[in-house]
Amino acid sequence: MQTRDGVTPPHMAGRPIVRVGLLLPFSLRPQDAAALYSAAELALFDHGDQNTLLIPRDAGSTEAEAAAAARALVNDGADIIIGPVLREGVAGAASAVRANNIPVIGFSSDRTVAGNGVYLLSFQLEDEVSRMIAFAASRNLRSIALIAPSNEYGRRVEQTFREVARQNNVAVPAVELYSRSDAEATAAAGRLAATLRANPAQAVMIADSGGPLRAIAGALTRAGVDPRQVRFMGTSAWAGEAQREPSLNGGWYVTTDPAARADYEGRYQTVFSREPTRLSSLAYDAVALASLLSRDSGARGFSRTGLENSDGFMGSDGLFRFRADGALERGLAIMEVRGNAVAPLEAAPRRFPGATG
The missing domain is CATH 3.40.50.2300 (Response regulator)
Incomplete structure (x- = not known):
């Protein structure tokens, strides 16, 4: 009608x-x-x-x-x-x-x-951060630092990061924010690395893309944060970018169903x-x-x-x-960077918990 x-x-x-x-x-x-x-x-x-x-x-x-x-x-x-x-x-x-x-x-x-x-x-950024931190906690990563730009995106990441970390009993040893440029990102990575020498973390969430993402990963590695010992992780902003930085090999990021x-x-x-x-x-x-x-x-x-x-x-x-x-809820996948490629570490769900159909 x-x-x-x-x-x-x-x-x-x-x-x-x-x-x-x-x-x-x-x-x-x-x-x-x-x-x-x-x-x-x-x-x-x-x-x-x-x-x-x-x-x-x-x-x-x-x-x-x-x-x-x-x-x-x-x-x-x-x-x-x-x-x-x-x-x-x-x-x-x-x-x-x-x-x-x-x-x-x-x-x-x-x-x-x-x-x-x-x-x-x-x-929706909040769902991505929640998925990533909950997955990390399920893999027994209980201490995660955050580095993110000091803009609206970064502030939303930080707020959700802290909330979800608390809900999953994950410690937050350090949070570092920066003005979004390669130079500022590099400097912030140096500060974070210094903090982590005194307060170690099992993982670092790098909430950025492009030049700043690569600058942070490289700077952290040069400053002694070994990605073989400290897991680097990120949001869907990594998609198409992470394979271009060798320091991100083995890193995890969240994305929609590939x-x-x-x-x-x-x-x-x-x-x-x-x-x-x-x-x-x-x-x-x-x-x-x-x-x-x-x-x-x-x-x-x-x-x-x-x-x-x-x-x-x-x-x-x-x-x-x-x-x-x-608000929207998505079924999100966790991807792992493997050299010049990425592979699913945990597939996106095909149905929601509690679904009746």
């Missing part, structure tokens, strides 16, 4: 249309927006039916612009809104449509904007003859989920019960589910 009037292309006249609004950064980040929209179209082709209509709009660059775009989607008849990418955009869209009881699946990783009809389909991701990337590249961006899979999974939930009951499928199914869903980055507070 069609739930509201709205945009109706001539070829869809008379059908019980499910309208999926897309708020994407067409003006702010056009390349990202193009990849997200391509992924959304691919998901519609793979999983949608003739009654599903995608309605794209520019999310703008501010909370107010996103709110205005969301109100336009309400007028278009949107039954669910997918996007925006930025925290401010998600907040603006949510405030504009909450009175209409239209769910929003945003791509921000900032959990403060989740809940009350807003779900975050993203790569097999599921490889399948998605192969499918995308076959269709579009280009590689997908990292974020594009979020649009694919959001549209695939909308298609799944609306297949039998139209827009009524976008209920809290449907969206918060405890069994979760299998997506292009593996298993995921939405919690009641709108």
Whole structure:
């Protein structure tokens, strides 16, 4: 049953249309927006039916612009809104449509904007840190230091790191933060190494990527922190980077399901003859989920019960589910760096604990 009037292309006249609004950064980040929209179209082709209509709009660059775009989607008849990418955009869209009881699946990783009809389909840092520290504790690593940039990313890592370490009875002998540059990262690694000579650790979490990641690993090793004795570990920021630094050989990092991701990337590249961006899979999974939930009951499928199914869903980055507070839970894998390659140390789960399906 069609739930509201709205945009109706001539070829869809008379059908019980499910309208999926897309708020994407067409003006702010056009390349990202193009990849997200391509992924959304691919998901519609793979999983949608003739009654599903995608309605794209520019999310703008501010909370107010996103709110205005969301109100336009309400007028278009949107039954669910997918996007925006930025925290401010998600907040603006949510405030504009909450009175209409239209769910929003945003791509921000900032959990403060989740809940009350807003779900975050993203790569959430807190889950990665929790998975990594819990896994390390299961391998009897009970003393872990942290080195991270002194920005919002680093502060979120540190907060979660300390909380999860306490929950798993893991000692934190040192935390070192730095302004994000290779030189500052190298200096911070030297300070951390000096601290660890007096207060040893079994592992060091290096929460960075690119040049700073390689600079830290190399500096720690030169300062006497032997990676054969002290386990280096990281977040998904290591992916594609860790193999380039010999000091990270044997290190561990957390990532989404690599097999599921490889399948998605192969499918995308076959269709579009280009590689997908990292974020594009979020649009694919959001549209695939909308298609799944609306297949039998139209827009009524976008209920809290449907969206918060405890069994979760299998997506292009593996298993995921939405919690009641709108945050995302993913099934994450632990990878080990082995020379110029990586290999799964613990595979991503295929079902969540307590799942009934």
